[in-house]
Amino acid sequence: GAGVSQSPSNKVTEKGKDVELRCDPISGHTALYWYRQSLGQGLEFLIYFQGNSAPDKSGLPSDRFSAERTGGSVSTLTIQRTQQEDSAVYLCASSLAQAGQQYFGPGTRLTVT
Amino acid sequence: KQEVTQIPAALSVPEGENLVLNCSFTDSAIYNLQWFRQDPGKGLTSLLLIQSSQREQTSGRLNASLDKSSGRSTLYIAASQPGDSATYLCAVSPNNAGNMLTFGGGTRLMVKP
Numbered sequence: 001g002a003g004v005s006q007s008p009s010n011k012v013t014e015k016g017k018d019v020e021l022r023c024d025p026i027s028g029h030t031a032l033y034w035y036r037q038s039l040g041q042g043l044e045f046l047i048y049f050q051g052n053s054a055p056d057k058s059g060l061p062s063d064r065f066s067a068e069r070t071g072g073s074v075s076t077l078t079i080q081r082t083q084q085e086d087s088a089v090y091l092c093a094s095s096l097a098q099a100g101q102q103y104f105g106p107g108t109r110l111t112v113t
Numbered sequence: 114k115q116e117v118t119q120i121p122a123a124l125s126v127p128e129g130e131n132l133v134l135n136c137s138f139t140d141s142a143i144y145n146l147q148w149f150r151q152d153p154g155k156g157l158t159s160l161l162l163i164q165s166s167q168r169e170q171t172s173g174r175l176n177a178s179l180d181k182s183s184g185r186s187t188l189y190i191a192a193s194q195p196g197d198s199a200t201y202l203c204a205v206s207p208n209n210a211g212n213m214l215t216f217g218g219g220t221r222l223m224v225k226p
Contacts, residue, residue, distance in 0.1 A: 004156075033213060043202065043216040059213065091156060099144055099212045104157040 002026070004105035006092050012111045013082055021077045021108045025094030032075050033095075033102060034067055038088035046090075049075065050098050082112045115140045119203055119217035126193055127225050134188040134220045136203030141184050144212065148177050148188050149202040151219070157202065161188070165208065193224045 005024045013019050025032050034046040045059040049069045060066075064082075069075040079086055089109050093102040116139045126132055136146075145164050149157040161170045161177040163186070169178040176189040190197060200221045204214035 031212065035214075035216075042218050043204075045213040045215070048213050056213065093157075095212065099206065101147070101159055101162045102212070102214065103159065104149075106156040 004092055004094055004103055006090075006105040006108050008108060009106065010109045010111075012113060015084060015112055016081055018078065018080045019082055019110065021079075021090050021110070023075045023077070023092030023094075023105060025073065025075070025092070026096075026103055027073075029094035029096050029103075030072070031095040031098055031100070031102075032069055033093045034075070034077050035091045035093065036088045037091060037107070041088075043091070046077070079110075082110075084112050086110060087112045115143075115205060115207065115215045117203060117205060117215050117217035119201075119220050121220060122218065123221040123223075125223040125225065128193060128195060130193050130224075131189070131191050132193055132222075134190070134201050134203075134222070136186040136188070136217055138184045138186075138205050138215075140207075141181050142208040143181060143205045144208045146177075146179055146186050146203065146205050147214065148175075148186075149204065151200045151202060160201075190222075193222075195224050195226050197224050198222055 007022045030051045032049045037043045047067045048056040064080045067077045089107040091107045093104045095102045120135045147162045148160045163179040174191040200219045202219045203217040206212045
């Protein structure tokens with residue numbers, strides 16, 4: 001497709017379980033970002049990948065959160081031992097270059113029960 | 114730490130009115146500023162991107178201005194329509210490596226027919 005895609009669109013999980021969220025960026029985009037949007041915190045940055053450089057993980061809220069980007073394309077955000085406060089919409093974005101316009105996917109709505 | 118504030122948090126106007134949404138940021142050392150639109154349950158759509166060296170950008174009925182030294186941006190919407198109803202988000206990127214965005218809390222706009 002032409003845009004950023006994310007899967008699943010919705011995920012309900014029990015507290016303590018691990019979840020994986022997937023992002024397919026726009027083809028050719030070297031930069032990829034994960035953000036989280038929650039009612040109490042608004043939209044906040046989580047992690048940033050640029051080409052083959054080490055990711056900027058400065059926004060990850062705890063060590064239960066991790067992300068990888070394979071082959072410079074698809075990215076997976078993993079949340080281990082989920083907590084109720086992890087419930088949010090997780091948004092992925094990509095850009096053609098490091099400082100370029102960011103294009104967002106539709107998000108994954110995560111609900112931890 | 115960069116902080117972005119948007120005023121008002123919510124706005125309701127009759128169709129046809131011109132309106133202004135405000136965004137302020139605390140650290141003027143930004144690389145660029147973006148305005149996004151978010152419809153309920155959807156991802157973000159980029160409306161306008163202003164580089165730090167620019168003063169304004171226009172797209173159709175939208176005009177965004179940037180005063181970097183005073184830490185302010187405005188989004189002007191001319192001749193508002195019910196289809197403009199959405200949440201509008203302002204975001205800035207830092208003036209250093211990486212392009213993670215810091216978002217404001219958004220302005221929820223309702224345009225009444």
